[in-house]
Amino acid sequence: MQEATLSFKARAQEALADPTLKIAIDRTTGTAERKRAVAMTQFPQFEAARERGKRIKDHVIANLDHYLLEFERNAIASGAKVHWARTAEEASQIVVRLCKEAGAKRVTRVKSMLGEEIGLPHALDEAGIERVETDLAEHIVQLGGDRPSHIVWPSMHRTREQVSEMFKRLHRAPHQEETIEAMVDSARRELRDKFLTADVAISGANFLVADTGATCTVTNEGNAELTTTPPRVHIVTAGIEKLVPSTEHALLLLRLLVRSATGADVTQYTTFHCGPKQTGDRDGPEEFHIVLVDNGRTRMLREGMKDMLRCIRCGACMNHCVVFRQLGGHVYGGTYPGPMGAVLTPVFDGLESSRDLPHACTMNGKCQEVCPVAIPLPTLLRGWRDRSWREGLEPATVRFGLGIHTFVASRPRLYRLGTAIAIRVMRLFSRGGLVKGMPGLGAWTAYREFPAPAKRTFMEMYKDQEKGQ
Amino acid sequence: MTNPQNASRPPSSPRVGLFVTCLVDAMRPSVGFATLKLLRDAGCRVEVPDAQTCCGQPAFNSGDTADAAVLARHFIETFEGYDYVVAPSGSCVGMTRAHYAEALADDPAWAERARRLGERTYELMSFLVDVMHFAPADVKLDTSFTYHDSCSGLRELGVHDQPRALLDKVSGLTLKPLEGNDVCCGFGGTFCVKYPAISNAVVGEKADAIDRSGASLLLGGDLGCLMNMAGKLKRKGSSVRSFHAAEVLAGMAGGPAIGEER
Ligand code: SF4
Numbered sequence: 141m142q143e144a145t146l147s148f149k150a151r152a153q154e155a156l157a158d159p160t161l162k163i164a165i166d167r168t169t170g171t172a173e174r175k176r177a178v179a180m181t182q183f184p185q186f187e188a189a190r191e192r193g194k195r196i197k198d199h200v201i202a203n204l205d206h207y208l209l210e211f212e213r214n215a216i217a218s219g220a221k222v223h224w225a226r227t228a229e230e231a232s233q234i235v236v237r238l239c240k241e242a243g244a245k246r247v248t249r250v251k252s253m254l255g256e257e258i259g260l261p262h263a264l265d266e267a268g269i270e271r272v273e274t275d276l277a278e279h280i281v282q283l284g285g286d287r288p289s290h291i292v293w294p295s296m297h298r299t300r301e302q303v304s305e306m307f308k309r310l311h312r313a314p315h316q317e318e319t320i321e322a323m324v325d326s327a328r329r330e331l332r333d334k335f336l337t338a339d340v341a342i343s344g345a346n347f348l349v350a351d352t353g354a355t356c357t358v359t360n361e362g363n364a365e366l367t368t369t370p371p372r373v374h375i376v377t378a379g380i381e382k383l384v385p386s387t388e389h390a391l392l393l394l395r396l397l398v399r400s401a402t403g404a405d406v407t408q409y410t411t412f413h414c415g416p417k418q419t420g421d422r423d424g425p426e427e428f429h430i431v432l433v434d435n436g437r438t439r440m441l442r443e444g445m446k447d448m449l450r451c452i453r454c455g456a457c458m459n460h461c462v463v464f465r466q467l468g469g470h471v472y473g474g475t476y477p478g479p480m481g482a483v484l485t486p487v488f489d490g491l492e493s494s495r496d497l498p499h500a501c502t503m504n505g506k507c508q509e510v511c512p513v514a515i516p517l518p519t520l521l522r523g524w525r526d527r528s529w530r531e532g533l534e535p536a537t538v539r540f541g542l543g544i545h546t547f548v549a550s551r552p553r554l555y556r557l558g559t560a561i562a563i564r565v566m567r568l569f570s571r572g573g574l575v576k577g578m579p580g581l582g583a584w585t586a587y588r589e590f591p592a593p594a595k596r597t598f599m600e601m602y603k604d605q606e607k608g609q
Numbered sequence: 610m611t612n613p614q615n616a617s618r619p620p621s622s623p624r625v626g627l628f629v630t631c632l633v634d635a636m637r638p639s640v641g642f643a644t645l646k647l648l649r650d651a652g653c654r655v656e657v658p659d660a661q662t663c664c665g666q667p668a669f670n671s672g673d674t675a676d677a678a679v680l681a682r683h684f685i686e687t688f689e690g691y692d693y694v695v696a697p698s699g700s701c702v703g704m705t706r707a708h709y710a711e712a713l714a715d716d717p718a719w720a721e722r723a724r725r726l727g728e729r730t731y732e733l734m735s736f737l738v739d740v741m742h743f744a745p746a747d748v749k750l751d752t753s754f755t756y757h758d759s760c761s762g763l764r765e766l767g768v769h770d771q772p773r774a775l776l777d778k779v780s781g782l783t784l785k786p787l788e789g790n791d792v793c794c795g796f797g798g799t800f801c802v803k804y805p806a807i808s809n810a811v812v813g814e815k816a817d818a819i820d821r822s823g824a825s826l827l828l829g830g831d832l833g834c835l836m837n838m839a840g841k842l843k844r845k846g847s848s849v850r851s852f853h854a855a856e857v858l859a860g861m862a863g864g865p866a867i868g869e870e871r
Pocket of ligand 1: 400450451454455457458480507510511513514
């Protein structure tokens with residue numbers, strides 16, 4: 141992908157220069173923000189629910205081994221086969237192997253960010269297995285040959301006008317009318333027969349219910365039911381942090397998830413899967429596999445990032461992030477964008493290649509404020525900055541500059557002198573109240589004026605006043 | 610954040626250490642003098658310790674925790690002797706209240722000193738209202754203003770109602786609401802020079818919203834954010850003038866606004 145070869149800043153420049161992208165971002169995130177705000181006014185228990193949600197997740201994460209084993213036991217009892225994957229690669233290999241063993245030519249997928257995280261679309265394509273994305277937005281991403289740009293609305297980066305044009309070009313029987321309904325119908329015509337003739341269905345899970353061994357998947361389009369029912373084999377991939385003790389806990393988190401994600405009261409469709417088809421069942425898969433994925437999660441637990449494992453992937457942090465709303469998701473370069481992506485991508489891809497992500501944040505704290513499980517995202521981002529500093533990844537100029545600053549700022553007299561000289565130099569470049577063309581200020585003055593300092597510092601003037609009294 | 614002990618009755622003439630902040634010291638001393646006047650009007654004995662420098666936020670936010678800890682210790686030593694420490698900035702106070710203990714986490718004794726000092730360290734507006742129960746008297750300014758809530762003050766310290774309550778007492782002054790008043794202006798300290806293009810896009814939207822408010826003045830409580838927004842407003846040719854809220858409250862908004870010739 142082209143994005144990967146460009147630097148973060150170059151990708152950001154491209155995104156900032158794309159006015160259509162900005163329209164697309166504003167439509168989706170703006171709507172999400174407004175709807176969430178309305179939902180919150182009708183959900184006065186939010187704070188209490190958030191505290192409970194946080195406690196549930198923290199409890200499970202602190203007792204992960206217990207709940208994993210309980211889940212495995214109950215899933216196996218229900219007839220499911222449970223697989224364990226340590227890395228992304230292992231996980232996608234397991235899924236590809238299961239598909240091959242099932243003799244699959246065509247698989248249907250229900251949107252799952254974990255699937256993206258483990259590189260599943262690519263692995264299936266490589267293995268020559270036809271992959272049909274059944275989620276409308278993922279279908280758009282697949283048609284466009286790109287990657288999801290948002291964890292809830294993967295095709296957020298395209299306006300509906302662009303999607304319409306693409307459907308007309310690529311669908312067999314495209315829509316005639318320019319309405320959303322007609323476009324959805326066009327996608328339906330394109331996909332429906334593929335739903336019914338797939339050999340394997342692959343989905344993710346929003347929750348893994350330990351005491352029943354069931355998996356729970358939430359969709360807006362009901363494609364989870366339709367996708368996972370007809371094929372002979374159903375494979376669920378899920379991160380190990382998706383565990384909850386019981387269905388009741390899943391439902392509480394679900395309330396937080398939907399309100400935070402879409403501002404709705406309930407998800408359109410919530411599907412529980414528990415094992416394969418049993419005798420007497422009218423439908424369901426003959427084989428039901430669950431692939432439990434670690435991929436850095438136990439390392440996060442060890443390395444002081446356990447708070448991040450609470451994440452329920454609602455997307456609220458990105459919808460409310462001033463940086464995300466200027467750039468969209470692709471600029472982040474990883475599977476997950478926005479604030480939560482800036483925390484997670486260095487875990488998956490390494491800090492060296494992603495050190496811009498934790499830095500490209502104003503630390504305004506809005507993401508933490510809206511997060512339904514109170515993840516201290518700014519603190520986690522600063523944790524990466526701290527690590528980047530300790531590992532020597534920060535540029536020499538910054539290290540040198542801050543070193544000097546500290547040396548001077550811990551010596552008040554020197555500091556006074558330095559400040560007094562600095563403002564006098566600035567005033568040499570000042571015209572009409574603004575500093576113009578001063579070397580070193582270019583990053584600021586390229587875009588906005590730099591207000592000129594006063595003639596003397598506060599401390600100089602204050603001392604004179606004191607003497608005068 | 611209200612200190613419960615002080616919620617009912619203001620302390621009588623507390624000894625306050627004024628931390629003017631490095632930006633106010635260098636760029637806009639009038640904010641420091643306005644702060645001084647307001648604190649004195651509120652009945653405080655104000656001192657401006659000579660040893661004060663910078664709170665260490667640039668180092669902390671750059672990941673340079675060791676240097677931040679050096680400056681945190683310096684700040685604590687400088688200000689520990691006062692009843693209260695007050696600064697005309699939510700972000701510097703947020704640094705001392707919310708993050709010094711983090712920066713000094715390796716050193717429990719210092720972290721504890723940081724925590725104790727943090728409890729007595731206040732952003733100006735919240736100190737005037739929550740601790741001193743102060744309201745400005747006889748200040749008049751016939752114009753309209755809009756208010757930007759800077760992020761650290763708002764989210765780390767709960768500063769929102771206090772500046773509005775104080776400004777409400779200025780006769781002739783009317784508030785015109787700012788759409789997205791709690792949305793970050795894109796300053797972010799070193800962020801604005803590390804990622805200038807992104808910062809510009811954010812402050813561009815902010816400047817448009819400020820213009821749309823129809824107000825004559827932009828007021829706020831953090832000079833960094835104000836310089837960012839004023840700089841953008843100037844560049845786009847807006848006629849909105851920017852002041853620190855303290856300048857207006859102290860009746861010192863007669864002079865040049867931020868970015869005007871003086
Ligand atoms: S970090 Fe919080 S707000 Fe962001 S996606 Fe995860 S749960 Fe949602």
